[in-house]
Amino acid sequence: xxxxxSGGVSDQFPAGLRVLVVDDDPTCLVILExxxxxxxxxxxxxxxxxxxxxxLRENRNGYDIVISDVHMPDMDGFKLLELIGLEMDLPxxxxxxxxxxxxxxxxxxxxACDYLIKxxxxxxxxxxxxxxxxxxxxxxxxxxxxxxxxxxxxxQQKQSEDAxxxxxxxxxxxKNSKRRKDExxxxxxxxxxxxxxxxxxxxxxxxxxxxxxxxxxLGIDKKHAMDIRRTILGEVRLSGVSQHQSGMGNSFIxxxxxTYGSLSSLNGLDLQTLAAASQIPAQSLATLQAAGxxxxxxxxxxxxxxxxxxxxxxxxxxxxxFGEGQQQHLNNGKQINLLHGIPTTMEPKQLANMHHSAQxxxxxxxxxxxxxxxxxxxxxxxxxxxxRGQILNEATSSQVPRLPSSIGQPIVNNALASxxxxxxxxxxxxxxTGFNPVSQSSSTMNFPLNTTAELTATSxxxxxxxxxxxxxxxxxxxEEINSEIKGPGGFIxxxxxxxxxxxxxxxxxxxxxxxxxxxxGSQQTNSLQSNVDVASSVLAHQGFSSSQSNGQxxxxxxxxxxxxxxxxxxxxxxxxxxxxxxxxxxxxxxxRVKTERVPDASLQTTLFNEQFGQEDLMSALxxxxxxxxxxxGPAENEFDFDGYSLDNIPV
Amino acid sequence: xxxxxxxxxxxxxxxxxxxxxxxDEQFNQLEDLQDEANPNFVEEVVTLxxxxxxxxxxxxxxxxxxxxxxxxxxxxxYMHQFKGSSSSFGAKKVKKECSQFRECxxxxxxxxxxxxxxxxxxxxxxxxxxxxxxLSAGKTSWNR
Numbered sequence: 132x133x134x135x136x137s138g139g140v141s142d143q144f145p146a147g148l149r150v151l152v153v154d155d156d157p158t159c160l161v162i163l164e165x166x167x168x169x170x171x172x173x174x175x176x177x178x179x180x181x182x183x184x185x186x187l188r189e190n191r192n193g194y195d196i197v198i199s200d201v202h203m204p205d206m207d208g209f210k211l212l213e214l215i216g217l218e219m220d221l222p223x224x225x226x227x228x229x230x231x232x233x234x235x236x237x238x239x240x241x242x243a244c245d246y247l248i249k250x251x252x253x254x255x256x257x258x259x260x261x262x263x264x265x266x267x268x269x270x271x272x273x274x275x276x277x278x279x280x281x282x283x284x285x286x287q288q289k290q291s292e293d294a295x296x297x298x299x300x301x302x303x304x305x306k307n308s309k310r311r312k313d314e315x316x317x318x319x320x321x322x323x324x325x326x327x328x329x330x331x332x333x334x335x336x337x338x339x340x341x342x343x344x345x346x347x348x349l350g351i352d353k354k355h356a357m358d359i360r361r362t363i364l365g366e367v368r369l370s371g372v373s374q375h376q377s378g379m380g381n382s383f384i385x386x387x388x389x390t391y392g393s394l395s396s397l398n399g400l401d402l403q404t405l406a407a408a409s410q411i412p413a414q415s416l417a418t419l420q421a422a423g424x425x426x427x428x429x430x431x432x433x434x435x436x437x438x439x440x441x442x443x444x445x446x447x448x449x450x451x452x453f454g455e456g457q458q459q460h461l462n463n464g465k466q467i468n469l470l471h472g473i474p475t476t477m478e479p480k481q482l483a484n485m486h487h488s489a490q491x492x493x494x495x496x497x498x499x500x501x502x503x504x505x506x507x508x509x510x511x512x513x514x515x516x517x518x519r520g521q522i523l524n525e526a527t528s529s530q531v532p533r534l535p536s537s538i539g540q541p542i543v544n545n546a547l548a549s550x551x552x553x554x555x556x557x558x559x560x561x562x563x564t565g566f567n568p569v570s571q572s573s574s575t576m577n578f579p580l581n582t583t584a585e586l587t588a589t590s591x592x593x594x595x596x597x598x599x600x601x602x603x604x605x606x607x608x609x610e611e612i613n614s615e616i617k618g619p620g621g622f623i624x625x626x627x628x629x630x631x632x633x634x635x636x637x638x639x640x641x642x643x644x645x646x647x648x649x650x651x652g653s654q655q656t657n658s659l660q661s662n663v664d665v666a667s668s669v670l671a672h673q674g675f676s677s678s679q680s681n682g683q684x685x686x687x688x689x690x691x692x693x694x695x696x697x698x699x700x701x702x703x704x705x706x707x708x709x710x711x712x713x714x715x716x717x718x719x720x721x722x723r724v725k726t727e728r729v730p731d732a733s734l735q736t737t738l739f740n741e742q743f744g745q746e747d748l749m750s751a752l753x754x755x756x757x758x759x760x761x762x763x764g765p766a767e768n769e770f771d772f773d774g775y776s777l778d779n780i781p782v
Numbered sequence: 783x784x785x786x787x788x789x790x791x792x793x794x795x796x797x798x799x800x801x802x803x804x805x806d807e808q809f810n811q812l813e814d815l816q817d818e819a820n821p822n823f824v825e826e827v828v829t830l831x832x833x834x835x836x837x838x839x840x841x842x843x844x845x846x847x848x849x850x851x852x853x854x855x856x857x858x859x860y861m862h863q864f865k866g867s868s869s870s871f872g873a874k875k876v877k878k879e880c881s882q883f884r885e886c887x888x889x890x891x892x893x894x895x896x897x898x899x900x901x902x903x904x905x906x907x908x909x910x911x912x913x914x915x916x917l918s919a920g921k922t923s924w925n926r
Contacts, residue, residue, distance in 0.1 A: 158831045158867040165815045165823060202862050228866035250808040250869040253815070 145260030146171035149193060153183040153211065154200040154226075159249065163198070166253045180206035184214060191219055195263045201227035201234065209241045216242040222262040226251055795916045804909050809872030828913045831871045835906045838864040842899060857895065858887045875905050
């Protein structure tokens with residue numbers, strides 16, 4: 132692994148990027164070819180989609196990116212796009228003289244990573260390597276997570292230590308990436324052996340038939356069926372990758388297997404994306420980007436941006452025939468989209484495809500977008516679990532076979548399961564915290580939190596969400612979800628569970644924003660993030676002592692001041708309404724926090740509730756985890772605390 | 783004509799193409815693409831575009847002959863391709879007329895189609911002629 136990452140990327144990148152150009156128009160083809168060559172890419176051109184497809188099939192790892200015309204006589208460019216997405220999962224750029232919104236939208240929804248309007252200018256082509264990096268990075272992220280928790284922690288630390296890591300998050304330099312790369316090498320060597328490989332899933336004929344049957348039964352239209360399938364296939368592919376991750380190619384980014392090494396170094400190229408993908412929660416990214424776009428960084432309420440995003444993309448909804456619930460998910464996906472940058476609207480889908488985690492399988496319903504974020508973060512969690520406990524792993528994988536046949540109902544269950552899994556992942560991260568300096572796992576933790584938020588959105592069943600004005604749209608969620616949630620376990624209070632998630636969300640957002648603004652000082656950042664850490668660890672440990680909860684309250688209060696004004700009332704209410712089962716914790720929390728900031732405290736409290744819900748649901752899983760953690764727990768607690776108090780001071 | 787004169791002539795013709803609005807800045811970019819690796823790049827592209835547009839014009843004519851049952855979809859496809867190629871080339875006027883033609887197509891306005899096509903054809907022919915002149919003028923490589 133280490134050899135690959137050291138030799139993975141040449142300094143000349145992106146020179147040598149292998150591009151396949153498909154266009155039936157000879158003039159365009161010649162011009163494009165010349166332009167690409169001037170960009171120092173390695174160009175293969177062909178004038179027929181069928182030829183392109185056979186080229187790709189012959190040499191699956193022979194190309195990094197495909198640029199295809201939309202209108203071609205033998206095969207529609209969208210068809211080609213779909214097949215490529217399905218079979219090789221390469222980034223595809225569509226191009227056409229047609230700049231109609233509908234056509235562009237079609238390209239984007241079919242999975243194109245970019246859409247160029249003819250005439251194509253060389254400036255646009257100079258940048259296409261970013262799609263390759265982005266795609267690889269997403270794959271790599273999964274691998275990284277399956278590597279080990281500590282590894283992730285190290286990297287996060289690096290990030291937060293870099294003082295020049297500015298709010299725009301895109302000022303990554305080669306130097307940065309190199310440093311990180313070195314670190315990874317060490318870490319990889321250390322943790323290599325402990326990595327548990329994800330069981331490989333093969334998309335067999337039977338699976339396919341079951342899948343088709345299920346899809347037919349559900350009446351999902353074809354496009355989505357394709358998407359779902361792609362997601363699953365992605366999963367299959369990914370698992371393949373993780374199994375082979377030690378076999379590295381020597382050309383940069385040349386094969387999927389080589390991805391790991393190359394990406395680790397490539398990473399620095401595209402810090403912004405990286406941040407989006409692994410470190411900075413999507414939400415924060417949104418903030419950052421919003422700032423970049425001219426919105427004031429100080430924008431007080433994150434929820435608003437979220438709403439905006441939804442609106443932005445809502446026009447796509449009509450196309451999707453899923454139930455309302457699914458639409459919601461899509462919305463989520465869109466959100467993510469935005470986060471990743473408007474130009475690459477494709478991202479969410481790709482994310483979903485790429486991340487193909489057991490999760491995405493699990494929550495197939497939301498299919499693509501739902502996971503945009505989730506898959507990202509959840510997946511990460513998943514892989515962490517892998518490294519730690521097989522139990523979880525198995526749980527996940529066992530879902531896989533069952534999915535095709537039962538897509539309809541279990542959807543929610545699965546989603547829930549994934550949620551739980553995610554939390555488990557959190558727990559683990561928490562552990563990481565315990566062992567490592569707090570700052571290390573800080574960003575890691577951020578991510579999980581975000582995940583939670585995402586989950587919320589997903590399982591937001593309750594119209595009862597009173598305090599969530601910005602998320603009103605979620606209230607639409609069908610009630611079935613509720614009932615389903617109850618089904619799997621003794622899930623008594625789904626509503627507040629969700630709620631707490633929301634709360635998380637907010638606090639999270641806030642922190643992010645803060646981070647964006649104050650990112651200069653690494654210490655500050657750390658402290659902020661560490662707060663998050665604690666929260667997550669608490670989550671994981673469930674029944675932990677009240678002192679811990681206090682710690683949370685404090686942290687948060689220290690962090691969040693103006694932001695919460697809106698959500699505070701709501702949160703508060705929530706906490707109280709739901710806090711009954713957890714009286715003792717709750718009470719303590721409130722009291723302590725009061726000195727500082729009551730609403731914030733309540734936020735944390737909700738966390739607890741959530742845990743319980745989860746436990747009910749997946750008591751078996753959690754117990755396992757608890758047992759594991761029992762030994763480590765105390766130490767962790769202390770540690771977290773220390774980290775907090777220390778960090779809080781600067782803030 | 784000695785070489786210098788020839789180059790001057792070529793430059794004048796080129797300039798007039800721009801001045802008349804036949805060419806736009808995309809064509810400039812094509813010229814920029816020419817380098818040691820492809821010293822005749824512009825010439826190649828001009829030739830390609832020349833044959834491309836002849837083909838398109840022929841195809842479109844054929845499709846329009848079938849008068850009562852004109853396949854607008856097909857016409858639109860052709861025009862779309864033509865537009866793609868002319869825009870990539872930087873043939874500004876041709877591209878504009880392609881767009882007009884497509885609008886007529888989608889409106890089912892055959893008269894408009896025919897009218898636009900006539901303009902377009904004349905335009906393309908004129909352009910090809912000029913470009914051809916330039917190229918054949920001395921078989922020199924295209925110079926600014």
